[in-house]
Amino acid sequence: MDLRHVTSINDLDNDEIEQVFALADRYLDKLKDADHPHRIGESTDVAKGAILASLFYEPSTRTRLSFEAAMIRLGGKAIGSADPATSSAAKGESLADTVRVASNYADVLVIRHPRDGAAKLAAEYADVPIINGGDGAHEHPTQTLCDLFTLRRENKQLKNLNVAVSGDLKGSRTIHSFVYALARFGANIMLMPAKGMELPAHVDWRLRHEYRCGPLPKDRYDNAAMDALYVTAKQPHQLSLMASPPEFERNVRVKKGVDVVYVTRFQKERWTEQGQDYPKVDAKFLKARKYREARVLHPLPRVGELDASLDRDKRAVYFQQAAYGVPIRMALIALMLDLDGRNKWKKFADGFEKSSHVLFDQPKDAGIECINGNCIVHDKLERDYAKSRFHLIEAETPRLRCFYCERDIDSFVIANRKTRHYDTNLTARQWPDQKHARDFVLFKDTQQAEHVGYAKRQQAGRKAKAR
Ligand code: NCD
Numbered sequence: 269m270d271l272r273h274v275t276s277i278n279d280l281d282n283d284e285i286e287q288v289f290a291l292a293d294r295y296l297d298k299l300k301d302a303d304h305p306h307r308i309g310e311s312t313d314v315a316k317g318a319i320l321a322s323l324f325y326e327p328s329t330r331t332r333l334s335f336e337a338a339m340i341r342l343g344g345k346a347i348g349s350a351d352p353a354t355s356s357a358a359k360g361e362s363l364a365d366t367v368r369v370a371s372n373y374a375d376v377l378v379i380r381h382p383r384d385g386a387a388k389l390a391a392e393y394a395d396v397p398i399i400n401g402g403d404g405a406h407e408h409p410t411q412t413l414c415d416l417f418t419l420r421r422e423n424k425q426l427k428n429l430n431v432a433v434s435g436d437l438k439g440s441r442t443i444h445s446f447v448y449a450l451a452r453f454g455a456n457i458m459l460m461p462a463k464g465m466e467l468p469a470h471v472d473w474r475l476r477h478e479y480r481c482g483p484l485p486k487d488r489y490d491n492a493a494m495d496a497l498y499v500t501a502k503q504p505h506q507l508s509l510m511a512s513p514p515e516f517e518r519n520v521r522v523k524k525g526v527d528v529v530y531v532t533r534f535q536k537e538r539w540t541e542q543g544q545d546y547p548k549v550d551a552k553f554l555k556a557r558k559y560r561e562a563r564v565l566h567p568l569p570r571v572g573e574l575d576a577s578l579d580r581d582k583r584a585v586y587f588q589q590a591a592y593g594v595p596i597r598m599a600l601i602a603l604m605l606d607l608d609g610r611n612k613w614k615k616f617a618d619g620f621e622k623s624s625h626v627l628f629d630q631p632k633d634a635g636i637e638c639i640n641g642n643c644i645v646h647d648k649l650e651r652d653y654a655k656s657r658f659h660l661i662e663a664e665t666p667r668l669r670c671f672y673c674e675r676d677i678d679s680f681v682i683a684n685r686k687t688r689h690y691d692t693n694l695t696a697r698q699w700p701d702q703k704h705a706r707d708f709v710l711f712k713d714t715q716q717a718e719h720v721g722y723a724k725r726q727q728a729g730r731k732a733k734a735r
Pocket of ligand 1: 330331402408411441442532533567568569
Protein backbone atom coordinates (compact mmCIF):
# COMPACT_ATOMS: atom_id res chain seq x y z
CA MET A 269 0.00 0.00 0.00
CA ASP A 270 1.32 3.41 -0.91
CA LEU A 271 1.63 5.78 1.99
CA ARG A 272 -0.46 8.86 2.16
CA HIS A 273 1.51 12.13 2.13
CA VAL A 274 0.46 15.77 2.01
CA THR A 275 3.07 17.62 -0.03
CA SER A 276 0.62 19.89 -1.85
CA ILE A 277 -2.88 21.12 -1.13
CA ASN A 278 -3.81 19.20 -4.26
CA ASP A 279 -2.96 15.94 -2.51
CA LEU A 280 -6.29 16.36 -0.71
CA ASP A 281 -9.56 16.44 -2.56
CA ASN A 282 -12.30 18.85 -1.50
CA ASP A 283 -14.13 16.15 0.35
CA GLU A 284 -11.04 15.29 2.38
CA ILE A 285 -10.46 18.95 3.19
CA GLU A 286 -14.03 19.07 4.49
CA GLN A 287 -13.28 16.00 6.61
CA VAL A 288 -10.30 17.80 8.15
CA PHE A 289 -12.53 20.77 8.95
CA ALA A 290 -15.27 18.63 10.44
CA LEU A 291 -12.81 16.91 12.75
CA ALA A 292 -11.11 20.21 13.67
CA ASP A 293 -14.57 21.58 14.53
CA ARG A 294 -15.10 18.57 16.73
CA TYR A 295 -11.79 19.04 18.55
CA LEU A 296 -12.53 22.73 19.06
CA ASP A 297 -15.93 21.86 20.35
CA LYS A 298 -14.77 19.27 22.84
CA LEU A 299 -11.34 20.54 23.85
CA LYS A 300 -11.53 24.29 23.62
CA ASP A 301 -10.27 26.63 26.26
CA ALA A 302 -13.40 27.95 27.95
CA ASP A 303 -12.13 31.54 27.85
CA HIS A 304 -10.70 31.46 24.34
CA PRO A 305 -12.92 29.82 21.73
CA HIS A 306 -10.14 29.62 19.11
CA ARG A 307 -7.74 27.86 21.42
CA ILE A 308 -7.46 24.19 22.23
CA GLY A 309 -7.13 24.03 26.01
CA GLU A 310 -7.42 20.33 26.75
CA SER A 311 -5.94 17.11 25.50
CA THR A 312 -7.20 13.72 24.41
CA ASP A 313 -5.37 10.41 24.15
CA VAL A 314 -6.23 9.11 20.70
CA ALA A 315 -2.58 9.34 19.64
CA LYS A 316 -1.18 7.70 22.76
CA GLY A 317 2.13 6.10 21.88
CA ALA A 318 2.43 7.87 18.53
CA ILE A 319 5.36 10.15 17.69
CA LEU A 320 5.59 13.12 15.36
CA ALA A 321 9.01 14.27 14.20
CA SER A 322 9.54 17.76 12.86
CA LEU A 323 12.50 18.28 10.57
CA PHE A 324 12.82 21.99 10.02
CA TYR A 325 15.58 23.32 7.80
CA GLU A 326 14.14 26.84 7.78
CA PRO A 327 12.95 29.14 10.59
CA SER A 328 9.45 28.56 11.91
CA THR A 329 7.34 29.55 14.87
CA ARG A 330 3.70 28.78 14.13
CA THR A 331 4.02 25.74 11.91
CA ARG A 332 6.44 23.76 14.04
CA LEU A 333 5.02 24.71 17.41
CA SER A 334 1.43 24.12 16.36
CA PHE A 335 2.27 20.73 14.83
CA GLU A 336 4.06 19.68 17.99
CA ALA A 337 1.31 21.09 20.20
CA ALA A 338 -1.27 19.30 18.03
CA MET A 339 0.44 15.92 18.47
CA ILE A 340 0.78 16.46 22.22
CA ARG A 341 -2.88 17.53 22.49
CA LEU A 342 -3.78 14.29 20.73
CA GLY A 343 -1.92 12.37 23.41
CA GLY A 344 1.18 11.64 21.33
CA LYS A 345 4.74 12.89 21.59
CA ALA A 346 6.76 15.25 19.45
CA ILE A 347 10.45 15.09 18.69
CA GLY A 348 12.43 17.09 16.22
CA SER A 349 15.22 19.18 15.00
CA ALA A 350 14.41 22.83 14.63
CA ASP A 351 17.87 23.93 13.74
CA PRO A 352 19.71 22.35 10.82
CA ALA A 353 22.97 23.35 12.47
CA THR A 354 22.34 20.82 15.22
CA SER A 355 21.28 17.95 12.96
CA SER A 356 23.35 15.87 10.58
CA ALA A 357 22.43 18.24 7.74
CA ALA A 358 25.32 20.30 9.08
CA LYS A 359 27.58 17.30 8.39
CA GLY A 360 26.28 17.09 4.85
CA GLU A 361 23.64 14.40 5.24
CA SER A 362 21.06 14.28 2.49
CA LEU A 363 17.36 14.80 3.17
CA ALA A 364 16.73 11.41 1.58
CA ASP A 365 18.90 9.69 4.20
CA THR A 366 17.56 11.79 7.06
CA VAL A 367 13.93 10.88 6.38
CA ARG A 368 14.77 7.19 5.98
CA VAL A 369 16.41 7.28 9.38
CA ALA A 370 13.70 9.41 11.01
CA SER A 371 11.04 7.04 9.64
CA ASN A 372 12.31 4.56 12.22
CA TYR A 373 11.88 7.01 15.06
CA ALA A 374 8.47 8.55 14.37
CA ASP A 375 5.07 7.74 12.87
CA VAL A 376 4.70 10.93 10.87
CA LEU A 377 7.24 13.51 9.70
CA VAL A 378 6.67 17.22 9.16
CA ILE A 379 9.27 18.84 6.96
CA ARG A 380 10.17 22.43 6.20
CA HIS A 381 12.94 23.04 3.72
CA PRO A 382 14.25 25.97 1.66
CA ARG A 383 14.16 23.96 -1.58
CA ASP A 384 11.02 23.67 -3.73
CA GLY A 385 9.94 20.04 -3.97
CA ALA A 386 11.83 18.91 -0.85
CA ALA A 387 8.71 17.40 0.71
CA LYS A 388 8.05 15.36 -2.40
CA LEU A 389 11.60 14.00 -2.32
CA ALA A 390 11.16 13.16 1.35
CA ALA A 391 7.93 11.35 0.50
CA GLU A 392 9.81 9.20 -2.00
CA TYR A 393 12.17 7.96 0.68
CA ALA A 394 10.11 7.91 3.88
CA ASP A 395 8.41 4.85 5.29
CA VAL A 396 5.89 6.98 7.18
CA PRO A 397 3.59 9.81 6.06
CA ILE A 398 5.21 13.14 5.18
CA ILE A 399 3.53 16.47 5.74
CA ASN A 400 4.91 19.49 3.95
CA GLY A 401 5.45 22.34 6.43
CA GLY A 402 6.59 24.64 3.59
CA ASP A 403 9.06 23.83 0.80
CA GLY A 404 10.84 26.81 -0.72
CA ALA A 405 8.46 28.93 -2.74
CA HIS A 406 6.43 25.89 -3.77
CA GLU A 407 3.60 25.24 -1.30
CA HIS A 408 2.47 25.30 2.29
CA PRO A 409 -0.64 23.12 2.27
CA THR A 410 -1.38 23.02 5.99
CA GLN A 411 -1.32 26.82 6.16
CA THR A 412 -4.04 26.78 3.52
CA LEU A 413 -6.08 24.41 5.67
CA CYS A 414 -5.83 26.98 8.50
CA ASP A 415 -6.75 29.79 6.10
CA LEU A 416 -9.83 28.12 4.70
CA PHE A 417 -10.90 26.91 8.12
CA THR A 418 -10.67 30.48 9.45
CA LEU A 419 -12.95 31.69 6.67
CA ARG A 420 -15.40 28.91 7.39
CA ARG A 421 -15.45 29.72 11.09
CA GLU A 422 -16.17 33.32 10.09
CA ASN A 423 -19.20 32.02 8.21
CA LYS A 424 -17.67 32.78 4.88
CA GLN A 425 -18.88 30.40 2.20
CA LEU A 426 -15.95 29.79 -0.11
CA LYS A 427 -18.10 29.60 -3.20
CA ASN A 428 -18.25 32.98 -4.95
CA LEU A 429 -16.24 34.61 -2.18
CA ASN A 430 -14.23 37.61 -3.44
CA VAL A 431 -10.72 37.08 -2.14
CA ALA A 432 -7.95 39.64 -2.68
CA VAL A 433 -4.43 38.28 -2.27
CA SER A 434 -1.79 40.92 -1.68
CA GLY A 435 1.98 41.23 -1.56
CA ASP A 436 4.65 38.82 -2.71
CA LEU A 437 2.55 36.47 -4.80
CA LYS A 438 5.65 35.08 -6.46
CA GLY A 439 7.70 34.07 -3.46
CA SER A 440 4.90 33.18 -1.03
CA ARG A 441 4.30 29.45 -0.87
CA THR A 442 1.23 30.12 1.26
CA ILE A 443 -0.33 31.99 -1.67
CA HIS A 444 0.30 29.17 -4.13
CA SER A 445 -1.49 26.55 -2.04
CA PHE A 446 -4.18 29.07 -1.15
CA VAL A 447 -5.12 30.12 -4.69
CA TYR A 448 -5.35 26.49 -5.88
CA ALA A 449 -7.74 25.76 -3.03
CA LEU A 450 -9.76 28.93 -3.60
CA ALA A 451 -10.18 28.02 -7.22
CA ARG A 452 -11.20 24.46 -6.36
CA PHE A 453 -13.84 25.69 -3.93
CA GLY A 454 -15.21 28.23 -6.39
CA ALA A 455 -13.98 31.48 -4.86
CA ASN A 456 -13.08 34.52 -6.99
CA ILE A 457 -9.44 35.48 -6.78
CA MET A 458 -8.23 39.06 -7.08
CA LEU A 459 -4.50 39.49 -7.44
CA MET A 460 -2.88 42.50 -5.80
CA PRO A 461 0.83 41.79 -6.25
CA ALA A 462 3.65 44.01 -5.15
CA LYS A 463 5.51 45.37 -8.15
CA GLY A 464 7.39 42.55 -9.91
CA MET A 465 5.96 39.92 -7.56
CA GLU A 466 3.12 38.61 -9.70
CA LEU A 467 1.88 35.06 -9.43
CA PRO A 468 4.37 32.72 -11.14
CA ALA A 469 3.42 31.84 -14.72
CA HIS A 470 3.05 28.11 -13.94
CA VAL A 471 0.63 28.80 -11.06
CA ASP A 472 -1.36 31.15 -13.27
CA TRP A 473 -1.46 28.47 -15.99
CA ARG A 474 -2.76 25.86 -13.58
CA LEU A 475 -5.48 28.17 -12.32
CA ARG A 476 -6.67 28.78 -15.85
CA HIS A 477 -6.25 25.34 -17.33
CA GLU A 478 -6.64 22.88 -14.48
CA TYR A 479 -9.04 24.73 -12.21
CA ARG A 480 -10.88 26.47 -15.02
CA CYS A 481 -10.48 29.98 -13.74
CA GLY A 482 -11.48 32.67 -16.16
CA PRO A 483 -9.66 35.98 -16.18
CA LEU A 484 -11.55 39.26 -16.09
CA PRO A 485 -10.04 41.78 -18.52
CA LYS A 486 -8.13 44.48 -16.69
CA ASP A 487 -10.47 47.29 -17.73
CA ARG A 488 -13.51 45.56 -16.33
CA TYR A 489 -12.91 46.14 -12.68
CA ASP A 490 -12.42 49.21 -10.66
CA ASN A 491 -9.33 48.72 -8.55
CA ALA A 492 -6.26 49.84 -10.42
CA ALA A 493 -4.03 48.09 -7.86
CA MET A 494 -5.33 44.72 -8.98
CA ASP A 495 -3.37 42.85 -11.54
CA ALA A 496 -5.91 40.30 -12.69
CA LEU A 497 -8.93 38.57 -11.42
CA TYR A 498 -9.97 35.01 -11.81
CA VAL A 499 -13.39 33.57 -11.53
CA THR A 500 -13.62 29.88 -11.00
CA ALA A 501 -15.95 28.01 -13.24
CA LYS A 502 -19.12 26.72 -11.65
CA GLN A 503 -19.83 24.62 -14.68
CA PRO A 504 -17.23 23.36 -17.09
CA HIS A 505 -18.36 25.81 -19.78
CA GLN A 506 -18.16 28.85 -17.56
CA LEU A 507 -15.02 30.17 -19.17
CA SER A 508 -17.35 31.70 -21.75
CA LEU A 509 -18.19 34.25 -19.07
CA MET A 510 -14.99 35.97 -20.08
CA ALA A 511 -16.75 37.05 -23.22
CA SER A 512 -19.83 38.18 -21.43
CA PRO A 513 -18.88 41.01 -19.07
CA PRO A 514 -22.32 41.89 -17.65
CA GLU A 515 -23.04 38.36 -16.60
CA PHE A 516 -19.49 38.01 -15.47
CA GLU A 517 -19.63 41.04 -13.24
CA ARG A 518 -22.87 39.93 -11.75
CA ASN A 519 -21.19 36.68 -10.89
CA VAL A 520 -18.00 38.24 -9.57
CA ARG A 521 -19.97 40.72 -7.52
CA VAL A 522 -17.02 43.10 -7.47
CA LYS A 523 -19.53 45.80 -6.72
CA LYS A 524 -20.65 43.87 -3.67
CA GLY A 525 -17.25 44.19 -2.22
CA VAL A 526 -14.21 42.23 -1.22
CA ASP A 527 -14.86 39.49 1.33
CA VAL A 528 -11.28 38.65 2.22
CA VAL A 529 -7.93 40.41 2.05
CA TYR A 530 -5.05 37.96 2.41
CA VAL A 531 -1.83 39.80 3.16
CA THR A 532 1.68 38.36 2.81
CA ARG A 533 5.10 39.65 3.71
CA PHE A 534 7.97 40.22 1.29
CA GLN A 535 9.75 36.85 1.21
CA LYS A 536 13.21 38.33 1.51
CA GLU A 537 14.86 34.92 1.77
CA ARG A 538 13.69 34.09 -1.78
CA TRP A 539 14.84 37.27 -3.47
CA THR A 540 18.26 38.74 -4.13
CA GLU A 541 16.93 42.29 -4.60
CA GLN A 542 15.00 44.52 -2.20
CA GLY A 543 11.21 44.73 -2.42
CA GLN A 544 10.07 48.20 -3.50
CA ASP A 545 6.69 49.90 -3.13
CA TYR A 546 5.50 46.99 -1.08
CA PRO A 547 1.73 47.30 -0.47
CA LYS A 548 0.70 48.02 3.08
CA VAL A 549 -2.65 47.15 4.54
CA ASP A 550 -3.66 49.60 7.23
CA ALA A 551 -6.74 51.43 8.46
CA LYS A 552 -6.59 53.84 5.54
CA PHE A 553 -6.51 51.02 3.00
CA LEU A 554 -9.45 49.28 4.63
CA LYS A 555 -11.49 52.48 4.69
CA ALA A 556 -12.63 51.93 1.10
CA ARG A 557 -16.28 50.94 1.01
CA LYS A 558 -15.58 47.64 -0.70
CA TYR A 559 -13.60 46.38 2.31
CA ARG A 560 -16.35 47.14 4.79
CA GLU A 561 -17.23 43.50 5.36
CA ALA A 562 -13.81 42.07 4.54
CA ARG A 563 -11.88 39.75 6.79
CA VAL A 564 -8.14 40.33 6.95
CA LEU A 565 -5.93 37.25 6.99
CA HIS A 566 -2.16 36.91 7.15
CA PRO A 567 -0.17 33.67 7.58
CA LEU A 568 2.29 35.67 9.76
CA PRO A 569 4.95 36.68 10.53
CA ARG A 570 4.26 40.28 9.48
CA VAL A 571 7.11 42.67 8.97
CA GLY A 572 5.48 46.01 8.33
CA GLU A 573 2.99 45.23 5.56
CA LEU A 574 0.09 44.80 7.97
CA ASP A 575 -0.40 47.61 10.42
CA ALA A 576 -0.59 46.65 14.08
CA SER A 577 -3.29 49.27 14.60
CA LEU A 578 -5.65 46.87 12.84
CA ASP A 579 -5.31 44.26 15.56
CA ARG A 580 -8.37 45.56 17.37
CA ASP A 581 -10.42 45.92 14.18
CA LYS A 582 -13.14 43.25 14.08
CA ARG A 583 -12.17 42.47 10.50
CA ALA A 584 -8.71 41.29 11.62
CA VAL A 585 -8.74 37.53 12.09
CA TYR A 586 -5.06 36.64 11.70
CA PHE A 587 -4.51 35.67 15.32
CA GLN A 588 -7.50 33.33 15.22
CA GLN A 589 -6.06 31.98 11.96
CA ALA A 590 -2.79 31.20 13.77
CA ALA A 591 -4.65 29.66 16.74
CA TYR A 592 -6.54 27.32 14.41
CA GLY A 593 -3.20 25.79 13.51
CA VAL A 594 -3.59 23.45 16.46
CA PRO A 595 -7.09 21.99 15.84
CA ILE A 596 -6.46 21.82 12.08
CA ARG A 597 -3.16 19.99 12.50
CA MET A 598 -4.67 17.73 15.15
CA ALA A 599 -7.35 16.78 12.65
CA LEU A 600 -4.90 16.25 9.83
CA ILE A 601 -2.61 14.05 11.93
CA ALA A 602 -5.57 12.07 13.25
CA LEU A 603 -6.87 11.44 9.76
CA MET A 604 -3.52 10.63 8.21
CA LEU A 605 -2.70 8.16 10.95
CA ASP A 606 -6.29 6.93 11.08
CA LEU A 607 -6.24 7.44 14.84
CA ASP A 608 -9.99 7.27 15.12
CA GLY A 609 -9.90 3.84 13.53
CA ARG A 610 -13.23 4.56 11.93
CA ASN A 611 -14.10 3.35 8.52
CA LYS A 612 -15.33 6.79 7.70
CA TRP A 613 -11.78 8.08 7.67
CA LYS A 614 -10.32 5.05 5.99
CA LYS A 615 -10.15 6.71 2.65
CA PHE A 616 -7.61 9.04 4.13
CA ALA A 617 -5.14 6.48 5.34
CA ASP A 618 -5.64 4.17 2.46
CA GLY A 619 -3.06 5.39 0.06
CA PHE A 620 -1.82 8.17 -2.05
CA GLU A 621 -3.70 8.69 -5.24
CA LYS A 622 -1.29 8.28 -8.12
CA SER A 623 -1.16 11.02 -10.69
CA SER A 624 -2.76 10.02 -13.95
CA HIS A 625 -0.11 11.90 -15.90
CA VAL A 626 2.62 9.86 -17.60
CA LEU A 627 5.83 10.10 -15.60
CA PHE A 628 9.19 10.25 -17.37
CA ASP A 629 12.35 9.33 -15.51
CA GLN A 630 15.26 10.91 -17.27
CA PRO A 631 18.46 8.93 -17.56
CA LYS A 632 21.21 10.22 -15.30
CA ASP A 633 23.05 13.26 -16.58
CA ALA A 634 21.18 13.34 -19.89
CA GLY A 635 18.52 15.53 -21.37
CA ILE A 636 16.34 18.17 -19.87
CA GLU A 637 16.56 19.27 -16.25
CA CYS A 638 14.13 21.19 -14.09
CA ILE A 639 14.32 24.89 -14.99
CA ASN A 640 13.73 25.97 -11.39
CA GLY A 641 17.15 26.69 -9.93
CA ASN A 642 15.75 26.27 -6.42
CA CYS A 643 14.28 22.82 -7.08
CA ILE A 644 15.47 20.06 -4.76
CA VAL A 645 16.90 18.20 -7.80
CA HIS A 646 19.62 20.87 -7.97
CA ASP A 647 20.65 20.43 -4.34
CA LYS A 648 24.13 18.91 -4.33
CA LEU A 649 23.34 16.88 -1.23
CA GLU A 650 20.47 15.16 -3.04
CA ARG A 651 22.32 14.50 -6.28
CA ASP A 652 22.26 10.71 -5.84
CA TYR A 653 18.63 10.65 -4.72
CA ALA A 654 16.58 13.09 -6.78
CA LYS A 655 16.61 12.28 -10.46
CA SER A 656 15.04 14.39 -13.18
CA ARG A 657 11.44 13.27 -13.34
CA PHE A 658 8.66 14.96 -15.22
CA HIS A 659 4.96 14.48 -15.61
CA LEU A 660 3.58 15.04 -19.04
CA ILE A 661 0.70 17.46 -18.84
CA GLU A 662 -1.54 16.94 -21.81
CA ALA A 663 -2.72 20.34 -22.94
CA GLU A 664 -3.17 21.94 -26.30
CA THR A 665 0.56 22.53 -26.17
CA PRO A 666 1.87 19.67 -24.02
CA ARG A 667 4.09 20.65 -21.13
CA LEU A 668 6.35 18.93 -18.67
CA ARG A 669 5.91 19.37 -14.96
CA CYS A 670 8.76 18.65 -12.57
CA PHE A 671 7.71 15.77 -10.34
CA TYR A 672 9.17 17.53 -7.29
CA CYS A 673 8.64 21.28 -7.52
CA GLU A 674 5.83 21.25 -10.12
CA ARG A 675 7.41 23.97 -12.23
CA ASP A 676 6.31 23.60 -15.86
CA ILE A 677 8.38 23.56 -19.03
CA ASP A 678 6.46 24.35 -22.18
CA SER A 679 9.11 23.91 -24.82
CA PHE A 680 11.11 20.71 -25.24
CA VAL A 681 11.75 17.80 -27.60
CA ILE A 682 11.15 14.13 -27.10
CA ALA A 683 13.47 11.47 -28.48
CA ASN A 684 13.19 7.74 -28.90
CA ARG A 685 16.15 5.99 -27.33
CA LYS A 686 15.81 2.99 -29.61
CA THR A 687 15.48 4.72 -32.98
CA ARG A 688 17.71 7.65 -31.87
CA HIS A 689 15.26 10.09 -33.42
CA TYR A 690 13.71 13.15 -31.86
CA ASP A 691 10.42 14.90 -32.47
CA THR A 692 9.29 18.41 -31.68
CA ASN A 693 5.68 18.31 -32.65
CA LEU A 694 4.02 15.19 -31.35
CA THR A 695 0.44 15.86 -30.40
CA ALA A 696 -0.68 14.76 -26.97
CA ARG A 697 -2.35 11.69 -28.47
CA GLN A 698 0.93 10.54 -29.95
CA TRP A 699 2.76 10.57 -26.67
CA PRO A 700 4.03 7.35 -25.16
CA ASP A 701 1.98 5.78 -22.42
CA GLN A 702 3.47 4.95 -19.03
CA LYS A 703 4.56 1.49 -20.21
CA HIS A 704 6.68 2.96 -22.98
CA ALA A 705 7.87 6.09 -21.19
CA ARG A 706 11.26 4.57 -20.45
CA ASP A 707 11.98 4.24 -24.19
CA PHE A 708 12.06 8.02 -24.43
CA VAL A 709 14.32 10.81 -23.32
CA LEU A 710 13.45 14.51 -23.17
CA PHE A 711 15.71 17.35 -24.30
CA LYS A 712 15.40 21.07 -23.80
CA ASP A 713 15.91 21.78 -27.51
CA THR A 714 17.04 20.23 -30.78
CA GLN A 715 20.66 21.27 -30.23
CA GLN A 716 20.82 19.35 -26.98
CA ALA A 717 19.35 16.27 -28.67
CA GLU A 718 21.69 16.50 -31.65
CA HIS A 719 24.68 17.10 -29.44
CA VAL A 720 24.31 13.58 -28.06
CA GLY A 721 23.64 11.99 -31.44
CA TYR A 722 19.88 12.15 -31.96
CA ALA A 723 18.52 13.07 -35.41
CA LYS A 724 15.27 14.67 -36.40
CA ARG A 725 12.63 12.19 -37.39
CA GLN A 726 11.79 12.59 -41.04
CA GLN A 727 8.26 11.26 -41.22
CA ALA A 728 6.52 13.94 -39.21
CA GLY A 729 3.13 12.92 -37.94
CA ARG A 730 3.79 9.17 -37.70
CA LYS A 731 2.68 7.90 -34.37
CA ALA A 732 5.27 7.17 -31.72
CA LYS A 733 3.78 4.49 -29.52
CA ALA A 734 0.12 5.25 -29.77
CA ARG A 735 -1.96 4.45 -26.76
C1 NCD B 1 4.60 31.31 6.29
C2 NCD B 1 5.68 30.48 5.64
O1 NCD B 1 6.56 29.94 6.31
O2 NCD B 1 5.62 30.35 4.42
N1 NCD B 1 4.65 31.24 7.69
C3 NCD B 1 3.85 30.35 8.34
O3 NCD B 1 4.06 29.17 8.26
N2 NCD B 1 2.79 30.83 8.98
C4 NCD B 1 4.55 32.70 5.80
C5 NCD B 1 5.79 33.51 5.81
O4 NCD B 1 6.83 33.11 6.32
O5 NCD B 1 5.72 34.62 5.29
